[in-house]
Amino acid sequence: MVIPENYKKVLKHFVEKNSNQEVALFAILKMDELVDKWSIILSVNWIDSNNQREIFTSIINTLQEDLSPEELNEIARIAFYNPDDNLVKLFFEKFEEGQYIKEDAKVNGNIVHEGYIISLNKGAIANQASLGL
Amino acid sequence: MASGTELKNLSDKRRVTAKNLIDAEDWEMAVYMMAMSLELALKATSCYALKLEAYPETNDPNDKYFKSHNFDRLLRVSGLTDIFSVRNPMINQDAFYNWGIFTKAFLFPDKDYVEMRYDPRMLASFNKDRACELYKALYEDKNSILKTMTRYTRW
Numbered sequence: 001m002v003i004p005e006n007y008k009k010v011l012k013h014f015v016e017k018n019s020n021q022e023v024a025l026f027a028i029l030k031m032d033e034l035v036d037k038w039s040i041i042l043s044v045n046w047i048d049s050n051n052q053r054e055i056f057t058s059i060i061n062t063l064q065e066d067l068s069p070e071e072l073n074e075i076a077r078i079a080f081y082n083p084d085d086n087l088v089k090l091f092f093e094k095f096e097e098g099q100y101i102k103e104d105a106k107v108n109g110n111i112v113h114e115g116y117i118i119s120l121n122k123g124a125i126a127n128q129a130s131l132g133l
Numbered sequence: 134m135a136s137g138t139e140l141k142n143l144s145d146k147r148r149v150t151a152k153n154l155i156d157a158e159d160w161e162m163a164v165y166m167m168a169m170s171l172e173l174a175l176k177a178t179s180c181y182a183l184k185l186e187a188y189p190e191t192n193d194p195n196d197k198y199f200k201s202h203n204f205d206r207l208l209r210v211s212g213l214t215d216i217f218s219v220r221n222p223m224i225n226q227d228a229f230y231n232w233g234i235f236t237k238a239f240l241f242p243d244k245d246y247v248e249m250r251y252d253p254r255m256l257a258s259f260n261k262d263r264a265c266e267l268y269k270a271l272y273e274d275k276n277s278i279l280k281t282m283t284r285y286t287r288w
Contacts, residue, residue, distance in 0.1 A: 031240055034197055035205045039240060056230050064221045072219045076205055077233035079240060110240075 002028055002038060002074065004100070004116045006067055011118055014062045018055070021046045022124035024083040025091055029101075029115040037076035043088045045124055047080060055080075083124060092122055134190035137180030141288050144173035148272055148279065160264040161249070161256040167264075167271050168239060168246040174279055175207035178288045182212030202245040204236050213287060217278075224285075227276030234270040235278060238263065 011026050025043035030036070040059070047055055059078060081088050090107055101115035135143065147170040154163035176188050179199070189199045198206050208214060216224045217232040238259075239246050249255040259267075272279050282288050 032203060032205050035203075035209060037205055039237075053230065056233075057226065060219060060223070060226060060229075063219055069221065072221060073214075075219045077229075077236055077240075079233055079237040 002116060003071070004028075004118060006071065007116065007118050010059075010062050010066045013066060014059055017058050017062065018046075022121055023119050024121055024124035025081070025088055025117075026119040027091065027095075027115060027117045030113045031076075031110070033111075033113050035076070036074065038074050039076050040078045041081065041091075042078060043081040043083050043085070045083045047082070052080060091117070091120060095120060097121070134188045136187050137177045137185070137288065140173050140177035140180065140188060144170045144177060144279075147173060151268060151271075155264055155268060158261070160261055161259050163264045164238070164259040164267055165246065165249055167235075167267055168249075171204065171235065171271060171278065172202055172207065172246075174282060174288065175204065175211045175213070178211040178213060178282060179207070181288055183210070202247050204239065211287075213282065216281060216285060216287075225276055225281055227274070228278065228281035231270040231274055231277050231281075235267055238267055 007026075007028055011023065015021065015023060021044065023042070023044050025041060027041040028038050029041060030038050040063075042059065044055070056078060063072060063075070087108055094105070094107065095101070095117045097117055097120040099117045099120075101112055101117070104111045104113055105115070106112075147166045151163045151166035151170060154160075154166060179185070180188055189196075191200055193200075198210050201207060208217060217229055219229065223229060269277065271277055274280070
């Protein structure tokens with residue numbers, strides 16, 4: 001069972017560990033109706049091929065510090081997306097920060113069975129554009 | 134249906150096919166073969182984990198685990214959830230990283246990967262960079278999905 005408050009704590013600590021840099025999207029999604037596992041979707045504009053592994057370790061460490069063993073067992077994967085990715089743009093169009101997706105929602109044709117949009121920060125992308133990144 | 138050993142051999146062959154297709158710059162079909170290789174690997178591992186002589190061949194419409202192309206469902210019956218998870222302590226963090234890199238590619242398309250052959254939009258999403266990234270996560274990296282399964286003698 002996902003407790004969104006615990007993931008808000010994860011996000012807060014993850015941001016603090018990474019010099020308070022902005023997170024564009026942080027969501028917890030259940031993508032299969034049978035398997036009770038959740039995919040963590042993370043989009044930040046300060047990730048690249050050189051530091052992706054480092055950022056992965058940072059989020060793993062934070063999850064392990066803030067979540068119970070039962071909550072950790074429910075995580076299927078951690079998926080990174082560039083803020084420019086169409087999927088992230090779709091999230092900005094369809095959802096709002098803090099939204100609980102309780103009924104099947106179509107994203108890119110596929111169904112999200114349940115989900116929590118922990119953070120959805122359009123400013124992170126706007127800031128990226130203003131910096132010419 | 135095939136035994137675990139036969140499925141492992143098929144997985145190896147499809148992985149080699151994927152590498153040949155990468156060398157031939159056929160990125161889309163390379164990705165398709167990689168996905169098939171992982172599906173076969175998970176099914177082979179299920180045979181070993183459950184001590185099955187052969188992978189179950191079922192016409193049961195309620196069977197949504199064995200008769201599936203869904204990686205998360207196949208992972209559950211493969212007995213590999215201890216490796217590909219965030220449990221603390223983790224068995225192999227790099228392997229879980231590679232699991233995320235690879236399976237993410239099949240997370241949002243609206244179809245099972247087996248139907249990508251007929252879907253130009255889905256095929257077009259796989260270019261050189263993505264194909265090479267997926268091959269690294271599946272096999273090339275020392276903590277790739279398949280090498281990790283071998284190291285922990287799960288198949």
